């Protein structure tokens with residue numbers, strides 16, 4: 001069937017949105033399978049942008065729709081309205097184009113055909129009258145809103161919600177020796193830290209200056225902080241215990257230290273190997289669960305960037321919030337507990353361990369490290385200096401750890417949420 005590519009792309013956007021809402025990694029899986037994978041690259045990119053825009057503002061979009069609907073329509077009808085509103089609210093698609101595409105899509109399917117007039121009336125009504133006031137906090141699932149309000153307070157929650165509704169900039173970590181000022185000019189970027197640039201550019205970054213030459217890699221400004229806290233010197237041996245896809249391994253290898261990068265997923269390590277190659281950096285790469293690795297070596301520096309709920313990455317992965325269930329947090333905390341003990345056993349006396357997660361949940365951060373320090377008396381906290389490691393000053397906790405929230409650095413475009421603690425083995 002030959003069909004307008006714009007219609008196919010919007011249909012794909014609905015598939016992507018629902019895949020993201022149904023299951024963890026659903027969006028990525030749906031992107032790599034037909035019919036989405038068989039779209040032309042620009043249509044696929046548009047479909048993804050629409051799905052991401054809908055995910056970012058789902059609570060607001062549903063509130064706007066519900067204010068005009070007498071009863072909830074079938075899910076397929078809601079999907080068409082959600083993706084149409086995402087286009088007009090965020091992507092600035094003209095309303096006539098978004099509405100007429102939604103109506104055409106409704107016509108294709110016997111399940112949605114009877115609702116064509118409703119879709120048309122609701123969407124045109126919103127275009128005519130405006131959306132009315134909306135609250136970005138509605139974009140968070142209720143159980144996370146309740147948690148975060150209690151943990152961080154109302155003002156921080158609002159700041160996080162504002163950050164969540166915006167498409168984030170792209171941050172680039174620079175290889176040592178790169179000319180930050182010259183690159184910043186070409187890439188229309190600002191210099192956030194001596195080795196981090198931030199740009200609002202969009203599009204395929206493989207075409208950007210410096211990609212092919214291995215001068216930079218993509219890494220959120222917050223994700224670049226843990227490796228800096230390790231304070232690696234060229235004569236150090238360093239173990240990156242959950243390394244793939246390797247953003248932090250690249251930072252560690254770029255110091256000139258001898259780096260071992262381990263991860264349980266060989267498939268994800270392939271991306272790390274590709275990244276090392278592109279950047280012209282080297283590390284020993286090992287595929288193994290950290291707990292089962294029988295190699296007896298200990299290291300001067302150990303990084304544990306543990307698997308986590310990833311709730312702090314909602315700016316880039318809004319689907320992470322939908323896919324996470326309350327029970328996941330306890331299960332992940334058990335894994336982190338085991339990995340922290342495995343990591344501690346790898347640190348030489350006098351050496352340093354940095355533990356981090358891109359989660360906003362205390363169970364995966366503060367509570368984890370408090371319990372670790374209780375059962376590992378040979379370790380103590382090395383208080384962080386946020387300014388020295390490119391973190392917001394307000395991220396510093398009374399214990400000397402960093403709790404980076406996505407609403408911080410709002411004037412600079414925000415950053416991902418992270419918990420980071422530097423620990424030293426004293427004997």
Ligand SMILES: C[S@@+](CC[C@H](N)C(=O)[O-])C[C@H]1O[C@@H](n2cnc3c(N)ncnc32)[C@H](O)[C@@H]1O
Nearest residue numbers: 242243244245246247248263264265289290305
């Ligand atoms: C947060 S990601 C790491 C991101 C990486 N440090 C970076 O900067 O690109 C967590 C990683 O832990 C790995 N992982 C999960 N359980 C593990 C285990 N028991 N042993 C080793 N790696 C594990 C996952 O495969 C995943 O790649």
